[in-house]
Amino acid sequence: MPRDLASAEALLRDVFGFESFRPGQGEIVDAVTQGRDVLAIMPTGGGKSLCFQLPALVRPGLTVVISPLIALMRDQVRALREAGVAAGALTSGNTQDETDAVFDALHSGDLKLLYLAPERLASGGTARLLAEAGVSLIAVDEAHCVSQWGHDFRPDYLRIGALRxxxxxxxAAFTATADEETREEIVARLFGGGTPDVFLRGFDRPNIHLAFSPKDNPRKQILGFADARRGQPGIVYCGTRAKTETLAQALSQDGHVALAYHGGMDPERRRDVEARFAVEDGLIVVATVAFGMGVDKPDIRWVAHAxxxxxxxxxxQEIGRSGRDGGPAETLTLYGPDDIRLRRSQIDEGLAPPERRIADHGRLNALLGLAEAQGCRRRVLLGYFGESPAADCGHCDLCDAPPETxxxxxxxxxxxxxxxxxxxxxxxxxxIDILRGQATEKVKARGHDGxxxxxxxxxxxxxxxxxxxxQMMGFDLMRPDPERHGALVMTDRALPILKGEESVRLRRDVMAPRANRATPKALVSDEDAPLLSALKAKRRALAEAASVPAYIIFNDRTLIEMAERRPQSLDEMAGISGIGAKKLDRYGDAFLEVIAGEAAGLxxxxxxxxxxxxxxLYDRLLATQADxxxxxxxxxxxxxxSASQLAKIAEARPSGESALSRFLDARRMERFGPAFLSVLSATE
Incomplete structure (x- = not known):
């Protein structure tokens, strides 16, 4: 194993509390640590942040992280500091004291990671500051924002190439979604035409249940879906600002804690919603896509699209904001003819060149194909990203109940x-009026009844x-023509069907669909549920006392493992995923007391x-000394x-009297030396 990667693995365990890398992480960490240019496309929740945070700790100098939203940066900085890492952020949301502290750390050389919003790059002073601070690596989060025709384009991302x-x-650039065209644009704009190491990791998020449903009283459908998940944090995405307000009100009237969020709101009100969602358990945010990339809450249990x-x-990307802790998450996407017409018109009325609009129609068609799928949805979704699963997922609505065709x-x-x-x-x-024989005024006026x-x-x-x-539009057999005010025109794919050369199967939609996952999957067994609730209560109390989101203390996945494994000592607690040395020291006793009824007292x-x-080994030396x-x-x-002497001996594991005598004076060497050496030799 390369030395740098071995160092990164040690930090992964000691600082972040994980025993091993997730699949694909190790290679990326190794490439970034060695100073190679890297473009990594990894699924949301796949551990992208660690792929630049670990190299930042191994490499000399400062790592600058370009990240799109303030809330995301602040959360990551808080989480790093909780783990004992020197990190800071320069954002417009900083207080003067916070900014002064970051500059002091920069000038003293103590900072390892500095988070910056892309807008900071517009200032000439930023480049000078970074040059003087000894920057050795630039990490770019949400790298697809550099794509001018992408759905999250940020103009200031275009300045990163010049900064490089x-x-x-x-x-090292990271994103969760980038097709081949977008990847080429990222390489051209961020790497100056160079050739980075490209890592394309699997897009599958097997913990997320996928479901679509045709609209049939969509408000009732969303309310029913949320009701079955009462008390669990979730996001409802809406196509319009007005709908976020009305749907949030409907959820509130139904007994949920729900807040609207959209770009037309006052900035302070938006920040308040972001802060509450990060901290409060069970809050629902009803939002437009303005509530997006900055969402770093790992325990979102469901996402619905109205x-x-x-x-x-x-x-x-939007469903990927759920289940980032690896726990079960569920989704529901509603759709209808009006949605499709709206999305088509948004494409055709945009300012993109013709070839871009054609590509965007293709992307929308792919989504419609997913909505109208007749088999495993995960196969369809992963197929779009170039993956071919060997079997159906067994974890989507169509695997749960295959549709009738x-x-x-x-x-x-x-x-x-x-x-x-x-x-x-x-x-x-x-x-449809013509096909059903409805002699409307419009039909008769045009003679279409004949x-x-x-x-x-x-x-x-x-x-x-x-x-x-x-479904015909989902198969891309017809498209609305903006030049004819949305009239449907055939595509070349329809010709073989019209000529009788091909057949087509359709889903037999019933407009009163089955209830969607009325009973969500439990996070733990009934036996462990009371302990999990107690652990969550302790986490909430600690988070409120520290004024940080609950997941900064520990995420749900860590608490679930605690509840299931029930550690009885700090040694056992240290084996829980997500508990590094700093967090074990800070919170171990508190959570051990909840589980075992008493603190460790070490x-x-x-x-x-x-x-x-x-x-x-320390414990055996201590027992030997007692005798x-x-x-x-x-x-x-x-x-x-002293305890310090025993700890040093346990860590150094000296072999032989000469080595041991460096830790003990003559009196202690005479009394304990032979017995200690016997213990030490037995552990070699």
Whole structure:
């Protein structure tokens, strides 16, 4: 194992409390630590932050982290400081005292990680400050923000390439969603045309349950979904600002603690919502996509979309904000014809060049294909990102209850024929009227009641025809044409079906769908649930006392492991994932008291060895010393070693009298030396 990677693994265990890297993390950490340019595409919740935080601790000098939102930076800095890492942030949200403290740490050379908002790069003084501070690495979080046509474009990200050239240091860029086109744009803009090491890690988040449902009284659907998860923190995404307000009010009236969040709100009110969501258990935020990348709360248990997202990348990022602690999370996405029309019009009315709009239609079609999938949704989702799972996931609504399908070839041909015979100048509503034989004023005025297709679709209801057209757009057989005010036009993919060369199967939608996951998966067994509640209460009390979000103390996954394993000592507590040395020292006794009924009461020198082999060796040396305190026959004057001496011996593991005598004077060497050497040799 490379020396740098070995150092990183030791820090992973001692500082962050994890025994091993997640799949793919080790290679990335090694590449970044060695100073190579890196582009890593990793799933949300896949441990991206550790991939630059660990190298920052191993490498000499300062690591600058460019991150898009203040809330995200502040949370990461607090979490690092809790773990004993010297980190700071320069943001517009700092108090003067906070800013002064960061500058002092920079000038003294004590800081290892400095978080900056991209807007800071517009100041010439920032580049000078960083040059003087000895920056050795630039880490770029949410690197897709550099893509001018991406869904989260931040113009100031375009300055990072120049900063890299000025400082002449490597760049490590990270993102959760980047198709091939976006990856090429990131490389061109951040790496100056160079060739970074590219790591493309699996996009699967198996702990997240995927579900879609056609809209049928969407407010009732969202209220029902939230009610089944009462008391669990969640996010509801809405397509409009107005809907966030009305839906938050409806949830509040239904007994939930729910707050609206959108870009039109006063900045102070938005910050208040962000702060409350970070700290309060069970809060629901009803938001537009303005509530996005800065969300770093790891124990969000569910995400619902009251409206269809604008692309498959946006969908993946938004659902990816749930379950970042690895615990079970659930999603529900509602969609309907109006959503699709809205998203189409947003694309076509945008200022992007034609080729970009075509690509964006393709991204939306991919999302519609996921919504209208007939088999495992995870297969469809991962297939979009170039992955081919070997088996169905067994953890989505379509694996839970496979949909009923039917041969929809005839219905699709009728719909295509109706569009052709009306010159492809009308939307789905008018075409459905023709197919169902509805002689509306609009139909009669245009003579469409005399068409051969008039009334040929009376076997299907209005809602069933809406489902047919919705699925046709999901298959990319038809698209709205903005030049014709949303009229549906055929794509080349429809021609083989129209000519009878191919068939198509459709889902038999019932517009009163099954209740979505009425009973969410429990976090722990019934036996462990009371202890988990007690641990959460202790965490909440400690978090409130320190004025930090609860997950800064420990995340849900760590508490779940505590509840299930029930450690009885600090040594056992140190083996829980997510508990590093600093947190063990700060919080170990408090949580051990909840579990075991009493605190450990260890000497500080012994406490520092908790969870390490030296800890058990210290205990054996201490027991051996107790037997010899008054000599072998129990009649001599009492003599003992200090806890600090025993700790140093346990850590150094000296072999032989000469080595041991460096820790003990002649009297102690005479009384304890042979017995200590016997203990030490037995552990080699």
């Amino acid at each position: 050239r000025d400082l002449d240091v490597p760049v 409206d269809l997202p604008k692309s498959i990348e946006a969908y993946y 039917f041969d929809g070839t005839e219905a699709v041909r009728k719909a295509l024929s109706a569009a052709l015979r009306t010159g492809e100048n009308f939307g789905a509503g008018h075409l 068409l051969p297709t008039f009334g040929v679709g009376q076997d299907l209801s209005q809602s069933q025809w809406q489902a047919v057209f919705r 000497h500080p020198a012994r406490r520092r060895l908790a969870g390490r082999g030296a800890g058990s 010899l305190t008054r000599g072998p026959d129990g009649t001599e004057k009492p003599l003992s070693c």
